[in-house]
Amino acid sequence: MTSEPVPESPATSEGGERKGQRTRRRILDAARGVFANLGYERATIRGIAAAAGVDKSSVIQYFGTKQNLFREAVHWTIPVADAIGDTPEQTAENLARGMLAAWAADPNSPMAVLLRASMTSEDAAEILRNHITSSATPTLATAIDAPDARLRAALLGAMLMGVASQRYLLQMPDVADVDIDKLVRLITPALQALISPAE
């Protein structure tokens, strides 16, 4: 798959620009739903256009290729820097609550769609790896005062992703049946032990 440049919004006037932004958002929302349900490989531009109620040519005009559309649909910023608190316990709690709340707010959040697609698509997995490795892990590592800070940060992310994906993607009983406050209460000491070891 070649990577074509994404064309500028085709709108020319200010009103047209707003309409263009709305269409763009509509396509991105539809794309997340289709990628979530079918995975990266099975999703098609045609199917996404149909889900968004626009022509296939519009999708190509706005996003070029399926790969580009996917990259934009799953783009998200992990607010790790905002989660760093005054104590390791506070940081652990903020991260747990932030991740679970983000998934709860939108089952087709960019993070959820990307994780699901990563299980069957190497392209998607590469985007996820880059994002975690270059942004979330190093930011969190700066807040960890222990040997292997970077590895501890990465493991915290892995553990949280395990809990979130069992709750929201796999809808595992037990993990899916309790409220977020209770989950956060049980998880926080575990994450704290990871980023602030006793010895």
Next chain:
Amino acid sequence: MTSEPVPESPATSEGGERKGQRTRRRILDAARGVFANLGYERATIRGIAAAAGVDKSSVIQYFGTKQNLFREAVHWTIPVADAIGDTPEQTAENLARGMLAAWAADPNSPMAVLLRASMTSEDAAEILRNHITSSATPTLATAIDAPDARLRAALLGAMLMGVASQRYLLQMPDVADVDIDKLVRLITPALQALISPAE
């Protein structure tokens, strides 16, 4: 998809039975590879037969339907009871080491194939949920002396699955780059905090 009965092994003599067992194993190994690469939905009996070097009719003779073949290919027993140690720390360490070692030994282990397939197939997710919920979680819960023992057991499983899938399925840097001993050393106190809370 209707669930047809799996026919008995077509072998009649003792030597034929051994040959039948070998063919069966060969088909199951090939099936795990194909399900791992393509996911449940895109895998076909024809493709699995080709990967195993047998006729499509043999696969149908031994396993009936794709659904039955999948169920047998991903069947695994979590040795949770064996992992329960004298202390919560020992139990946590045994579970971490056992899970990581199982994935390391076989990237297409039944557990890994089932988890990957579960992300895009509701049939696969249902098998995984049943297995965890009816076997692994209650067994581990019996070893936890704290309120919410069952939920704590389920969360330990979710966290370990997060670490194993980031290491082996997603090959996330940091988590994939260290040896199992180091991972176990960092993870154990976190799991211990979950199953043996301080307060």
